[in-house]
Amino acid sequence: MQTHSTFLPPERTLMGPGPSDVNPRILNAIARPTVGHLDPLFIELMDATKQLLQYAFKTENALTMPISAPGSAGMEACFVNLVEPGDKVLVCINGVFGNRMVENVERCGGQAIVIKNDWGKQTDLNAVEDALKKEADIKVLAFVHAETSTGVRNDAKRLCELAKQYDCLSIVDAVTSLGGIELDVDGWGIDAIYSGSQKCLSCVPGISPVSFSDRAVHVIQNRKTKVQSWFLDMNLIVGYWGKGAKRAYHHTAPVNSMYAFYEALLILKEEGLENAWQRHQTGHNELVAGLEGLGLSLAVDAEYRLPQLNVVNIPDGVNDAEVRARLLNDFNLEIGAGLGEFAGKVWRIGLMGYACKPRNIDHCLTSLQKVLK
């Protein structure tokens, strides 16, 4: 048998589609002593976490809390709680994650009606409105705010207005948007939203914050059928994460990951949401100027590019995999490969959270220059 020893990971610079570089303050927090998941001090931390999360999402929704699992579980939590067999859901697809929403709808027994737009393009608002007009009884409009697979920002504010206008609930994927670009849950009237810990919050992976409007909570409480997932049934989870001192055991929260997640939200609060958004925009402008200086071009229109996820066209004759391998092995730098229709055609350079800073941008540009030469 092989002899095993402690795993000592190298110090990479993470500039892909997530996880992003974790702030050392957060790594420090996760290493603190574990307490019981019903310890009064841990319950205080849960309450404080909910408050900071309301700040980050810009919401007063009472049902705002982290799910003890990655972003995909937050996605599933929104769909399994709001979609019942036979329900119609309009799903906007312009990348990988919209397709996953369709999977979720179908597994809930719902009927997915799909609006498809090209990779690298925004969801077409007119097509969404036409579909909402045509099909009278659509229950939910679902879309991805920041499409990590293509680097496109969808117009969440207008899409939520359309949902309201046609009396639908909205489900919004904010995994890559939270903390990176403007997001206003109450201002935009979002009904159900989920995010992830490891993108612009720069926390360790494995936590998915969610928030549900009172309108969504009313729908969840008045379902005709049981939520088919026991673990993600919000009616049960609120017994553990809900208000008040009387918490009931539902599952064992990942206690130390919650220390980390709280610290990440605290860092965001200290910086200020608007400042964090601005920092991502400034970093993006610097990166783009540098990339263009190297003769590289971006795949997405400037008007709806994500600052935190930059999709770069791979020049003709350049070996995609070899460049990424050299960046990783020689420069300890991770950037992302293209997915789906973009596979082999683009690189995805993340500027997420703690990773969005001048030192990383310089490191990325100088390393790319050396490798491309």
Ligand SMILES: *Cc1c(COP(=O)(O)O)cnc(C)c1O
């Ligand atoms: C990363 C990501 C997810 C999935 O999150 P996991 O934590 O990997 O489960 C979902 N949606 C978008 C837009 C993402 O970028």
